[in-house]
Amino acid sequence: MTIAQEQGTIPQVVPVEIGRPRGGPKEKRTLRTDRWWISPAVTATVLTSFVAYATFAAFQGKDYYVGAKMHRDLISPFYSPCIAESCQRVAGSHPLGIWASFWNFSPALLILIVPLGFRLTCYYYRKAYYRSFWQSPPACGVADGHRSYTGETRFPLILHNVHRYFLYLALLFNVVLTMDAVLAFNFPGQGIGFSVGTLVLCVNAALLWIYSVSCHACRHICGGQINEFSKHKIRYRLWKMITPLNARHMQLAWVSLVFVALSDLYVRLVASGIIHDYKIF
């Protein structure tokens, strides 16, 4: 029994006072004199550029696969796992096969739902777009751009709570992208080798794994939800491994985002014949 219970002082209604005068000038949005707007502006620019490029790449529906004709087995991460009916041109190259036979549009439009959902609900990206696009707030100590605010308590923002389910799906996608990276060592008609394309897909898969594993939901599921670490030694060890990665979640989010776009661009340039995929050995 708590002291308050013993004293019989609960439940007791305590008022919160609002509307009393506050100090400082009312008319100014902020008194900050530094260039606080640079960070949200850069974030908005990079995110907008990525979205523009991803939209362009997703609607292309071609030049996402470098196949046997060029003695390569490279697929863009935007189009993998290539499960749509419209993806049959690469059937046989990938062990997952075709099971979204209803889909006749660009396969990327179906596939990108998962990474988009994962990043949209990611705790870091939430900060990034709330600040840079939604202006809520644009920077610390700078007034919110909206008159009312309910945060993530209502639809649609309450849906952010599904983040861990997007994590599960993103981890499955990472398995597929790892398979793609392994298949990139295969040079049809030439045996096993290693090219710049192989390196690109390997680095991309590695970055996506590290970014996904460093996620706050992953940290929670692996051990964060436990109160007695001493009784769950394996989960504690996992939590200890993920915690330093989690501290770099922002950097990993950016690096993996930029690299996945660069990977698509590289495959696209090779597939369209603009550049040649240099074979290292």
Added chain:
Amino acid sequence: MSEVTMNVWRGDSNGGNFEQYKLERVEGEVVLDVVHRIQATLAPDLACRWNCKAGKCGSCSAEIDGKPSLMCMTRMDTLPNDTITITPMKTFPIIKDLVTDVSFNYVMARQIPPFTPGDPEPDGTYRMQQVDIDRAQEFHKCIECFLCQDVCHVIRDHEVNKLYYAGPRFFVRLASLEMHPLDTVDRRALMREYLGLGFCNITKCCTEVCPEHIKITDNAIIPLKERVVDASYDPIAWLGRKIRRKSKTTAEEAYELAPARVAPTSLDGIPATAVEN
């Protein structure tokens, strides 16, 4: 010797304005030193709250050039401008000059069910492993300067949310209790329904201003949000509870253990204008 102009907010609940004080720069000073020199030489009636001058009491919180900071921990030579603006914390009602009424925080502190251990060991003591309590040590560094509360836009820019939002400082407190190996109270529903955890949109300003460098968002708020997901939004966790026949504590049950309570819940959906009127 160069000069500095201090633009200090002077006023009370009836209104106020900036007053300028020109002083010589003295090497090694912090902002609080300059405020003390203003009190000693130019404006003896300037009100400011302070105590330790070592960044440990959390008394001298204010906004320096628009950034919530401790005056005693802000060195003058780190401020690039020759005119420095000092205002009281914006989130709380003004008392006089740089002094604000932070009693909102004490009201919110009373909404939290305190540490409630289970039965002790047969010898009457409690035991826990160091590894179990390490994580909460970070939260105990909090000096209650309330800069995190001040910078949080949920109540800074939308004062009506003070009715149902505890704020970052108290999410740190809740995290230290929820993660404690000996504590037995489940506060997850309470955090969701009454203490407004869902209002936080994790923009990390609380972490940016914390003078104790507590990773408030990453280590306290997000883990709490994930625990609330376990309790309220995860169908697999719900199924697990059903199979193991475990029930979760309701918000009302947890609230019964709190020293006090405020009336509305964050889920009441009271229109902001109706409350403000």
